Amino acid sequence: MRVLRRTLGTLLALGAALSCTAARGDDARPGDDPPAALAPFEGLLPAPVSVRAAGPGYAVGPGTVIRTGAGPGEEVRRVGELLAEQWRGPSGLPLPVVGGSDGDGIRLRLDEEAEGVGDEGYRLESAPGGVTLTARTPAGLFHAGQTLRQLLPAAGPGTVPGGTVEDRPRFAYRGAMVDVARHFFTVEQVKRYVDQLVPYKVNALHVHLTDDQGWRLAVDSWPRLAEYGGGTEVGGGPGGYWTKEQYADLVAYAGERYVDVVPEIDMPGHVNAALASYAELNCDGRAPERYTGTKVGFSSLCVGKERTYEFVDEVLGEVAELTPGRYLHIGGDEAHSTPAADYEAFMDRAQAVVGRHGKTVVAWHQLSAAGPAEGAVLQYWGHDRTAAAEKAAVASAAQAGHPVILSPSDRLYLDMKYDAATKPGLTWAGYVPVERAYSWDPGAHLAGVPESAVLGVEAPLWTETVATRADWEFMAFPRMLGLAELGWSPAGSLGWDGYRKRLAAQGPRLDAQGVNYHRSPDVPWS
Ligand code: TNX
Numbered sequence: 001m002r003v004l005r006r007t008l009g010t011l012l013a014l015g016a017a018l019s020c021t022a023a024r025g026d027d028a029r030p031g032d033d034p035p036a037a038l039a040p041f042e043g044l045l046p047a048p049v050s051v052r053a054a055g056p057g058y059a060v061g062p063g064t065v066i067r068t069g070a071g072p073g074e075e076v077r078r079v080g081e082l083l084a085e086q087w088r089g090p091s092g093l094p095l096p097v098v099g100g101s102d103g104d105g106i107r108l109r110l111d112e113e114a115e116g117v118g119d120e121g122y123r124l125e126s127a128p129g130g131v132t133l134t135a136r137t138p139a140g141l142f143h144a145g146q147t148l149r150q151l152l153p154a155a156g157p158g159t160v161p162g163g164t165v166e167d168r169p170r171f172a173y174r175g176a177m178v179d180v181a182r183h184f185f186t187v188e189q190v191k192r193y194v195d196q197l198v199p200y201k202v203n204a205l206h207v208h209l210t211d212d213q214g215w216r217l218a219v220d221s222w223p224r225l226a227e228y229g230g231g232t233e234v235g236g237g238p239g240g241y242w243t244k245e246q247y248a249d250l251v252a253y254a255g256e257r258y259v260d261v262v263p264e265i266d267m268p269g270h271v272n273a274a275l276a277s278y279a280e281l282n283c284d285g286r287a288p289e290r291y292t293g294t295k296v297g298f299s300s301l302c303v304g305k306e307r308t309y310e311f312v313d314e315v316l317g318e319v320a321e322l323t324p325g326r327y328l329h330i331g332g333d334e335a336h337s338t339p340a341a342d343y344e345a346f347m348d349r350a351q352a353v354v355g356r357h358g359k360t361v362v363a364w365h366q367l368s369a370a371g372p373a374e375g376a377v378l379q380y381w382g383h384d385r386t387a388a389a390e391k392a393a394v395a396s397a398a399q400a401g402h403p404v405i406l407s408p409s410d411r412l413y414l415d416m417k418y419d420a421a422t423k424p425g426l427t428w429a430g431y432v433p434v435e436r437a438y439s440w441d442p443g444a445h446l447a448g449v450p451e452s453a454v455l456g457v458e459a460p461l462w463t464e465t466v467a468t469r470a471d472w473e474f475m476a477f478p479r480m481l482g483l484a485e486l487g488w489s490p491a492g493s494l495g496w497d498g499y500r501k502r503l504a505a506q507g508p509r510l511d512a513q514g515v516n517y518h519r520s521p522d523v524p525w526s
Helices: 002-019 074-091 138-150 187-200 244-256 272-277 306-322 340-356 365-370 388-399 434-438 469-476 479-488 496-512
Strands: 050-053 058-060 105-110 122-127 130-135 158-160 163-167 173-179 204-208 260-267 327-331 360-364 377-380 404-406 454-461
Touching (some): 074 105, 074 138, 122 138, 130 138, 138 187, 173 187, 173 479, 187 204, 187 244, 187 469, 187 479, 204 454, 244 260, 244 306, 306 327, 306 340, 327 340, 340 360, 340 365, 360 365, 365 377, 365 388, 377 388, 388 404, 434 479, 434 496, 454 469, 454 479, 479 496
Parallel strands (some): 105 130, 173 204, 173 454, 204 260, 260 327, 327 360, 360 377, 377 404, 404 454
Antiparallel strands (some): 058 158, 122 130
16 A cells, blocks of 8 residues: 555656656656655745746756856845855855856846836746846845755755746735743844744844843843843743844844844833842832743833833833844733723833834734824734734724734744644644644735735744743744745735645755754645
8 A cells, every 4th residue: 555655656746747847857866756746846935926937947066156246236245155155055066156147057136127026026037057036136136045945955956947936025024033031042043043934035033032031132221131130031040141242143144134133122011020120110119039930911110100211212222223124122012010091101102212213113912902103013913712802903003004913823823832742832822733824814814904904924932831942943843934935925826735735845954954843744744
């Protein structure tokens, strides 16, 4: 039976290869074959806008160079170097980066008038003489490079199939969040997440820097926040914090890969680490103990005290200065210990501070009922059972012009267990198996929030139960790839049946990167 199924699989694979005009490279060995017998362009994840397979392709080998065009093009050069760096290891090829655009090889072409590619999209054309990547921006070229990489084998040289890919994202914001407050993680560990996400065209990294259990970013004007407030974590471990230089290094590293860092300083709740560090932030002038449990909603800044607003201004001012991206996240969730009127008054002032520091507010959707400032972005984290009135408040804010980032907790919360067998994780929003994380439409998820109001999608990883990088990866992968496709691919190309095969095709790449992913039984991994 087993043998029969294998033979059948081989026959099907052969049929697929024959019926596809994009011939596989001569150097493809039968043993390399399908995870899932997909024709080469069909394995791309996120699925691109359009693909036209045509004729023979380009064999990448020891003589392949990356050409970054004529003229100044410093940034294109940098993109070329970065792509070479990403591919050298897996391909085992030298891949030198040279100027100019004439000749065989991989040609990066910046064309501000390129049509149909938008700000982040690209065109990829492959023929025996080489592969040309064209985009309006360096970010587009970088994304094109990620597509090209997926058209080559996970390891070793290979042949890029002949044809054309035209592509651009459905949503502008495709994000991941990591909570480094509940359990501390280093900048190096977060950089590795960036490396794992950029192949899938994720372009935003939200860092949840502060919470009851720890304050993770050094602030010159309030040094005890990190030095004392960063000194523990859930479970009572030693915690830690990032220096300003380390944070700036992460921001630069992500930025070079076209990922914007969105820092979050959570207020007015989730602030026990700050209250423990400075007695003067407390209404009664007494600092509480540091906290290493996992309850939420018990702490609040002292809304009636002027010193609180000096704190907000100085902290946000330093964070804004270190952050080139346009967004500053100020939390605003689960402020159960802040009376409603106080919450509104506080959020009004905090939002004004963000504006004065030249940034755009992002806040959790609780802000929608309490007066979001002009242009403020709301991050929705409700679920199927969230009260209708709460959803309606988000819808009316969206209709008033507030962009919405969708992080439905019963779809995108990476700290939700896959199923009963998942060791780390919580279940308050239900189990979130791989299919559930993927099978929904961000353009039609919330009644009254039309696609045009959706800035994008983001998957948060809360870390109350996630204490190691291995568990982090296990919870994030492969669900993050589903987010990447929901954020990038056109609605018409979404669908679980095709997706699970595309996802299976990524298995060897995740393996090659050493990612500890959940091998969900619903996915036909090879
Ligand atoms: C809700 S989502 C929270 C976090 C918790 C998370 C655990 C949100 C804005 N607040 O404080 O870590 O649930 O799943």
